[in-house]
Amino acid sequence: MFFHHRMKLLDKIGREFSGYNILESGKRLIDRKPLQCSLYVTDRCNLDCAYCTEYDNSRPHPSLDDLKKWIRKIRELGTMRIALVGGEPLVHPNIVELVRYCRELGFATSLTTNGFLLTRKLLAELEDAGLQVMQISVDRMTPSPITKKSFRTILPKLDYFRDSKISLHITGVICADTLPESRAVLETGLSRGIPTEVRLVHADPLHRFRVDRGPREELERFIDSMIERKRRGEKIHTSEAILNYQRSLLRGERVEWTCMAGYKLFFVSAQGKFWICSMVHTDKHIMDVTLNDLYANYRKKSCQEGCGVYCAVSASLLVEKPVRVLGKEIVARTKRIPSMFRRSLAPDADKTTHSAITNPDGTHKMNGGTNGSPSADDRVTLRKGV
Ligand SMILES: C[S@@+](CC[C@H](N)C(=O)[O-])C[C@H]1O[C@@H](n2cnc3c(N)ncnc32)[C@H](O)[C@@H]1O
Ligand code: SF4
Ligand code: SF4
Numbered sequence: 001m002f003f004h005h006r007m008k009l010l011d012k013i014g015r016e017f018s019g020y021n022i023l024e025s026g027k028r029l030i031d032r033k034p035l036q037c038s039l040y041v042t043d044r045c046n047l048d049c050a051y052c053t054e055y056d057n058s059r060p061h062p063s064l065d066d067l068k069k070w071i072r073k074i075r076e077l078g079t080m081r082i083a084l085v086g087g088e089p090l091v092h093p094n095i096v097e098l099v100r101y102c103r104e105l106g107f108a109t110s111l112t113t114n115g116f117l118l119t120r121k122l123l124a125e126l127e128d129a130g131l132q133v134m135q136i137s138v139d140r141m142t143p144s145p146i147t148k149k150s151f152r153t154i155l156p157k158l159d160y161f162r163d164s165k166i167s168l169h170i171t172g173v174i175c176a177d178t179l180p181e182s183r184a185v186l187e188t189g190l191s192r193g194i195p196t197e198v199r200l201v202h203a204d205p206l207h208r209f210r211v212d213r214g215p216r217e218e219l220e221r222f223i224d225s226m227i228e229r230k231r232r233g234e235k236i237h238t239s240e241a242i243l244n245y246q247r248s249l250l251r252g253e254r255v256e257w258t259c260m261a262g263y264k265l266f267f268v269s270a271q272g273k274f275w276i277c278s279m280v281h282t283d284k285h286i287m288d289v290t291l292n293d294l295y296a297n298y299r300k301k302s303c304q305e306g307c308g309v310y311c312a313v314s315a316s317l318l319v320e321k322p323v324r325v326l327g328k329e330i331v332a333r334t335k336r337i338p339s340m341f342r343r344s345l346a347p348d349a350d351k352t353t354h355s356a357i358t359n360p361d362g363t364h365k366m367n368g369g370t371n372g373s374p375s376a377d378d379r380v381t382l383r384k385g386v
Contacts, residue, residue: 028264029319032295033078036315038278040270041067041098042087047114049139050146051175051211053204054278055087062270064094068101070272070286075105077291082107083311087270090117096125103130110135112171115154123160131166139172141184146177146211151188158192169237172198174219176212182222186236195237198226200246202308205279216250223247241317242310249306259304260316262297276301277309 028035042062045055074082082102089095090113102109110133111126118136126134140150149172161168170189174182182198189196200219203209213219227243230236236243248255262276269275274284276297284293307313 028080031078032291034264034266034294035079035319036081036083036265036311037074037079038083038085038265038267038311039067039070039074040086040268041084041089041095042092043270044091045086045088045114046091046116047088047148049149049173050177051173051201051209053210054085059270061092062272064097066272067094067098070268071098071102071105071107073286073289074268075107077289077294080108082109084109084111086112088117089113090122096122096129099126099131100129108132112137114149115157116148118157118160120160123164123166127164127166133167133169135169135171137172138170138185138189139178140181141188142181144177146175147173151185155188158194168194170194170196171237172196173201174198174214174222175201176214179214179218179222186226190235193235195235197237199238199242199310200249200308202279202310203306205281207306220247220250223250238310239314239317241321242314245310245313245317249308254305257304257313257316258299258320259301259307259312260298260319261301261309261312263294264298264319265312265315266294266297277312279303279307279309 027033040054043054043056043059044061045052045057048055071082084095084098084102086092089111092098095111099109099111109131111131112135115136115138123134136154137149138151138154139147142152143150154170158168170185172178172182172185178185178198186196186198200223201209201211201213223243223246226236227240227247230238230240230243245255261280265277267275267278268286269281272286273282274286274289274293275281280301280303
């Protein structure tokens with residue numbers, strides 16, 4: 001019994017430090033190859049979030065053969081991590097096979113989903129295929145006309161993860177519609193031991209905000225409170241650097257950084273096109289991209305000011321200042337270890353993590369491009385039909 005608890009505790013401590021995959025990622029901090037790629041496995045989506053420009057139901061799913069060809073090419077470029085995104089990845093009929101294929105090729109593999117189509121069986125199949133990380137997007141406690149992604153749908157599914165090897169993260173979007181519930185979203189995730197993040201809504205490729213962003217001062221207070229909690233070691237699922245970055249965005253302060261999108265990280269569209277990031281698209285096909293094309297994107301971009309592609313900012317800051325970014329993250333995660341020991345001494349406390357389906361207040365009620373060398377400063381296209 002004691003041995004079992006000790007192993008579980010060691011496993012948990014190991015997981016705390018596995019997110020960054022430090023040794024593997026370390027190689028990409030010093031060589032010229034890409035660290036990560038986000039692959040749109042489909043443009044189609046079963047929802048219609050008002051802030052989103054990343055779905056298009058007029059387009060068919062890409063075929064399994066095409067996707068596999070692109071995935072092989074992404075790996076040949078030396079990419080280590082692949083994030084399966086969309087549209088909604090779970091609407092692709094071959095999603096399990098795609099995950100299996102990514103793992104066979106040696107990718108660290110994650111999937112971002114709205115979770116609506118997630119079932120216990122599908123999660124088990126994805127786990128069996130080797131999926132390591134699942135990010136479920138949850139914006140509110142209850143659905144609204146702006147976004148249906150709420151804990152009303154997701155809370156009953158958290159139990160599926162109780163014995164799963166897949167690491168679950170929760171991510172929400174903060175805008176005027178969601179802000180009154182964003183704290184509750186954060187508490188609900190954190191109180192169940194799930195790394196959780198809520199982040200500011202970003203503009204579309206034409207720099208337009210599709211929804212009201214919310215009152216600046218309130219947003220700033222909220223970001224400040226997350227910085228505080230992150231420093232205390234709580235499982236806020238983003239780095240302090242990104243929280244500071246968001247605060248600077250709100251204050252209109254200039255941030256000094258070099259965007260590594262198109263180089264250390266890049267996107268591949270559901271038509272196989274090479275995209276610098278989710279906002280800056282090119283017409284070049286992924287099959288024609290070379291390491292030199294990628295390296296050409298190692299430069300400051302004219303679209304950096306106000307950039308809301310947080311995964312790109314995050315990877316860029318990591319590559320630029322690895323010691324500072326990783327150091328703070330390691331310190332924050334180390335602060336969690338004493339509470340893990342406390343929990344391991346009270347083993348029953350563990351069971352509440354993913355299983356207690358209650359609100360934070362303790363109640364059970366839920367209401368509710370371009371041709372040629374791809375470049376970030378080239379033509380920006382807004383996807384048709386969006
Ligand atoms: C485009 S979605 C695709 C995956 C899946 N359909 C989902 O919603 O999780 C990927 C992530 O981008 C977020 N997102 C979409 N539009 C956004 C925006 N304008 N600002 C901030 N985040 C956004 C979503 O909430 C989600 O977490
Ligand atoms: S954010 Fe995700 S769920 Fe919402 S419309 Fe976009 S792709 Fe669909
Ligand atoms: S700075 Fe431009 S190219 Fe870089 S991530 Fe932001 S929008 Fe994309």
